[in-house]
Amino acid sequence: MAEAHRIDETTRALVKKLRLERLSLRGICRVLEVSLPDNPGVQPVSSDRAIEWLCLEVQADELWSFVGRKANKQWLWLALDPRSRQVVAFYVGDLSRDSACELWLRLPAS
Template sequence: MLFLRPDCPDCGSNYIVKNGRIHNKKPKYKCQSCGRQFVENSTKKVISSQTKHLIDRLLLEKISLAGIARSTGVSQKWLQDYVNNKYASIERTAKVKPKKKFRLNVECDELWSFVDCKENKQWVWLAMDRETREIIGVYIGDRSEEGAKQLWNSLPPVYRQCAVCYTDFWAAYTCIFPSKRHQPVGKDSGKTNHIERFNNTLRQRVSRIVRKTLSFSKKLENHIGAIWYFIHHYNYVLSQ
């Protein structure tokens, strides 16, 4: 009996040869005209660019990955791989508008979070420009002097030279921040109100750092990537 091979789905050529089998033993073909490799009647779902764009927007809302998978019709495995790759590529430096060298005011605070279990605490150290509301510095790690040091180092040079940083009375700040650039204040002073309000925004928009959640991170890299992804979006919206 004559065996009919399928036409190429790209160029329509019937100059087709067998090219092995895939994992489920279905035969794989190769087009000798254009080089396309394919499986006849493939059940593999191709994720459209529109769906990926929707997923990118949903990642900025307080929705679990399982919820995004249900809403968009993609598999949880594909979504997890997509998120892993996306968060791994996120830049870990805040993008802010250029500033002139004059007195700048910065508000700093730390936000509790965890990865995998609540014993694995990961504090989110944040610095905000009081005038522009931009997030200018971020560090995610423990609540030690090292965390304060990394936050200070994450500030753009103009802020380290000209800004006064208002913080709470956590001792790590005093140990690391230069005295001329640092002013500890109480909550009643109102000088850290904006960064404390941003903490609430972050908890409302990033499900991984809600205090009681089933959407917590299991990998530190994804935890950091998700927070940076939202911060880049936040600063971008401010610049528009």
């Protein structure tokens, strides 16, 4: 059994920052040369637990890709929570005002 070592606060803060960038915990541990505990104490979120929306602002963006052929452009409209970088709402459509309104309608009510 491997000997457990605590990581210093500077490394712990760096791990936290890198996790906010959506990097894998295993990858972070490899790069920083720290060991990953067998059970990092992560508890799964139960499906019956209510999610609280504490953020009062979202960021919206759009990007495009094509489906099947380049002439068939599809736009992905996203609304993101800037703190957690979680996708709050999305809509796939064209680059029109109607599509922007569809994204707006998909935002959760406060």
